[in-house]
Amino acid sequence: MNLQVHDQPSPRKLASAATPTAELVNDVRDRIEDLLDQYRAALNGCVDGLTDEQARLNLVSSKTTLLGLLKHATYLEGFYFDRAITGRPFREIGIASTPDRSFTLTKADTISSLQEAHHRQCEASRTMIAELEFHDTVDGDKPRSVWAIQLQMLRELAQHTGHADILREQILASHPH
Secondary structure (H helix, E strand, C coil): CCCCCCCCCCCCCCCCCCCCCHHHHHHHHHHHHHHHHHHHHHHHHCCCCCCHHHHCCCCCCCCCCHHHHHHHHHHHHHHHHHHHHHCCCHHHHCCCCCCCHHHCCCCCCCHHHHHHHHHHHHHHHHHHHHCCCCCCEECCCCCEEHHHHHHHHHHHHHHHHHHHHHHHHHHHHHCCC
C-alpha cells in the first residue's frame, strides 16, 4: 500500500507557554462550570410540562426513566462534589449508596420533589467546589484533582442529558397529555 502524505498547514498559535497562565486556567474553569450549569438545567427541565406518570414511564429495559435520571443526577452531584471531596458517608449526604439504587423511585418521588432536591444538591455542589482551586487535589474517597472531578461530572451530565432528550421525545410522541 502506497500512502501519500499531503502537505498539512501548520497550526496557527496565538500563544504558547510551558505552563498555563492563571487567566487560561480561570477561563477553562469558568467554561466547564458554565457547561455544568447548562446540563444541570437541561436535566432539571427534562420533566417540565409532563405529568408525574409520564416522567415515571419506563421505556427501556433498565430502570432509566426521566424521573430516575433526575434522581441519579442528584446522586452524582452528591457523589462527585461532596463524597469525592469530603469523604462524608452517603447517608449523611442524603443520597443512594450505589449508582443503581439512585435510579430507584419511591412513591414520594414527584417531579416537584426531585427537581427541588436536584436544585438544592446543585447549589451545594457549587458552594463546595467554589472553595477549591482548579488544580487542587482532594482525597474524599481517593485522590482526585478538582478539574478531573468537574470533567467527570460534565461527562456524566452530557450522557444523561442525551438519554433524557431521547426519552422525552418518545414520551411526547406516544403519550401526549
